[in-house]
Amino acid sequence: MESLLCDEVLQEILQRLPPSSSSAVPLVCKRWSIVHRNCRYSLFLRFPSANPSSLPAFSSYLSRFPRVSSLTVVLVPPSDNSSPVVSFDVVPDYDDDEETNSSLLSDQILLSVASNCPNLRDFRYLAGPVSPTALLSLSSSCKHMSSLSLTSIRPFSFRWLTFFPALKDLSLVDCGSFDSSNDDESELELPLESLCLSEIRAGDCGLGWLWRRCTKLRRLQLRSCEGTGDGVSFSSFVRCLPGLQELELRTCRTIADGVLLRLAQHCDSLYSLLLYDGGSRDGLLRFISRCRSTLRRLDFRLPLDLDNDHLSAVAENVRELVSLRLQSCCLVTGEGLKTLGTTINAGLEELALINCDVIEKEPGLLTTLGQSLRELRKLDLSYNKMLPDKELVSMLVSCKNLVDVKLKGCRGLTGAALLSMLNNCKLLETIDIKHCCGIETDTVEFFLLNSPRIRQVHVEESKLSGVAKTWVSQKFIQIIG
Incomplete structure (x- = not known):
């Protein structure tokens, strides 16, 4: 029977197998193993230790999957006991300059990816700092890269982004400063539509270069940020706001009010807002009172900053709300939720009250909400x-x-x-x-x-x-x- 199946039909069958059965396919025979590799489009690789001697095994393994389009690489310490999806287990050989050694290893890993994965479109590299030079090599080989996640870049720069013409989604954890004294004034537009930045410090330079060129941005996530850059960068921040549809602010208390104020002034298309652990009561109330009618989704985790006044403002200004998520909001009462439920009863499809003690304090609240929100789906x-x-x-x-x-x-x-x-x-x-x-x-x-x-x-x-x-x-x- 096996000989009657051409490779195309066998590949179609193997793609439909559940993960539990798919893992045993390469053990059947050499032909099945080759066909199975050709239909693998996604890989998740963990290194149990940072050691350059594992690179040949890593490169050899990647070469077996010529069609992979989504790749995640995570570096884990030798003491990590989690079971790796793919392990390149070797004896650690640590250098005295650990950070330099890690950076060199990361660059070599990226070069290996570039040489073995020409069809890569989604790349998440969570294994240490990389250099702009290694990223340029990646861009020349992976011309269709559309999504990229990195932990850090050393030395820090954003200019390498101009070499990724198809990049729509960028996530960077460790942002830093780079010399903007030679910042070119050309307004080259980047194709980025989704941007996630973490740990921006108040005085970080060079971010203005990015903000001015992100005019196509639709989704912005800021996490654990103390600012949006230095003074020059902050004045350029509003350039990325007009077309924004989704905003997430996680643990950005020092900048939340300023970002929301400029959002209300410069954005007419905001669809979704997530605000966790940041901002002030007055700042959030001003934003809700000024927000445009396009807002549909609200997700708040504000234990001591959200109260009934905010819910009343939502009921008055956000009439087309389809999703409301509240987490650990201690100051919200049943009265505020009932008022909101009565106002937006027809359109709300998703309601989340996570760890909200108002449910336990006010018996009958869920009954009333259920009667008002009969169209709930989530x-x-x-x-x-x-x-x-x-x-x-x-x-x-x-x-x-x-x-x-x-x-x-x-x-x-x-x-x-x-x-x-x-x-x-x-x-x-x-x-x-x-x-x-x-x-x-x-x-x-x-x-x-x-x-x-x-x-x-x-x-x-x-x-x-x-x-x-x-x-x-x-x-x-x-x-x-």
Whole structure:
């Protein structure tokens, strides 16, 4: 039978195998191994130690996968006990200058990638600093690179970006300063549409060069940033805002208010805002009061900065809201949530109240919200540890369109909540019940066997009976433990 299958048909069959079976394919025969490599488009490689002597093995391994288009390389210390997807285990041979040694090794790894992966489009290199020279070599070989993630660049520069004409998505963890005294004044436009920068310091120079050239930016993420660059860079920051659709500010307290103010002044297209651990009450209130009608998604983790005034402003100014996510918002009360729910009842599709003690403080809140938000499709009540069955059940009776429910860490729930979901949520496809110690194995089994549309379940493997394991295998239900 094997001889009757041409390579194209065999490749199509192998691509449809589940991961558990696919890993054994190379052991069948040499032909199957070659065909399997040719249909692998994604690789995740971990180095258990930083050692140049592993490079030949790394390069040889990459050469076996000529069609790989997505590659992630992570450098882990020798003491890391995690199981590597691919391991190049050698005895460490450390240099006295560890940082220099790491940088040289990173450059050699990039050169190896450049020579073996001409079809690479998505590259995540989380294994140390790289040089602009190595990035130029990568750009000359991987001409279709569209997504790139790096930890740091030494010496720091952004000018190498001009050699990646197809790059749409850039993520850089360790931002730094570079000499901008010779900054050219040509306004060459970069193709970047998504940009993620971490750890920008207030006085970092040269960022203005980037801001002025990111006029096509649609998504911006700033993480643990103290600024957007020095004075010159800050004045150029507004150049990237007019077309922005998504903004994420994570732990950027010192700059959050300033960024939101300029966003309200210069952006007419913002669709999604995520704000975690940053800003002030007044600054956020001013932004919501001035925001444009395009805003659809709000995601806040502001334990002591978000209150009912903000929810009232959202109800008044953001009439087309489709997603609201609140996490650890201690000052929000049931009154504010009810007012918001009544105002935007028709359009809200996603609601998340993660670790929000208002659920436990005000019995009946979920019942009222369920009656107002009957079109909800996604519900996340994770880490409300004392959430009782009756509160959740009373909400589920009204929310019959749910397809995704997350209840991770809700220790007060029992099997009764799961059975209610089975009776009321006929469209359910995804559920997370990890760390719900009140839900037993027999209830999980009954739920799986009687949920017609379930496709993904987050649950501990210890709660899966033999019958349940057989069933999920036959029905191709994904279990995430």
